Amino acid sequence: MAFPALAVGKQQLLPLAALLLLVSVTVLTGISLLIQQPAIETDLLQRTRQALAKAGLPTNIVHFSGRDGVLSGTIASDADVAQLQSVVSSVYGVRDVEVRLVPVKTEAAQPMTEVSATLPSTPNDKLYSPSKKYPIEQIDLNVLQFEYARAELDADGISVLHKVIEILRQHPSMVIEVSAHTDNDGTALGNLTVSQARAEEVRNYLLSQGVATQQVVAQGYGSTRPVADRNHIEESAKNRRIDITVLKE
Secondary structure, eight states: OHHHHHHHHHHHHHHHHHHHHHHHHHHHHHHHHHHHHHHHHHHHHHHHHHHHHHTTOOSTTEEEETTEEEEEEEESOHHHHHHHHHHHHHSTTOOEEEEEEEEOOTTTSOOOOOOOTTOOOOOTTOOOOOOOOSGGGGSOOTTOOOOTTOOOOOHHHHHHHHHHHHHHHHOTTOEEEEEEEOOSOSOHHHHHHHHHHHHHHHHHHHHHTTOOGGGEEEEEOTTSSOSSOTTSHHHHGGGSEEEEEEEEO
16 A cells, blocks of 8 residues: 555655756756856947947947946937947847937037057056046045946945036036046957946946036046056956046146
């Protein structure tokens, strides 16, 4: 009489085992995607910029969160917005496109220059020294950190940017450059593109808070302007930063 009971027990265990197997596969797939996400974003970023350049459109206003593209920065024409969104959406692997572009008058929009891998590089034996002459340049921006291959601001970063906004409102004729920098991990083009996206993200937030468009220029320098030893892992982390430089008082 024990054999039928044993058979029933085995039949009940089979669905449970299948469920556990399904959960395990799902978890492992999720972990694998998280590990691969930075590489996926970098690949999409580079292929999307190539498509935009081929279409004669600005390439430095797109970045990715996973497979979702984000368009941010300033733009002068609604037609350009539609064309940008169409080109980015057509790139294989792009899932969705979010538009965060700020419409401005043509004369106030920042020129959309191409990201170039030929920016002047600081020699390996010489470190770059950011300007600290003005109070706005002396604001501690160390909390402005981004995840690998990402360009989204977090709450701490937004908080410190309000110090920048306050000074810019007090000095409406002041023009600053928001520059983004990376360490030397990754390719030169990849570092330049992600740093440009980060600089644009900061500029875009400043504009969203009422700062005049002509007061802020965004520029990504990749790993070409290190402030610490590139070959020392702990020191090299200091090269991942945002700088503010006064271009005009």
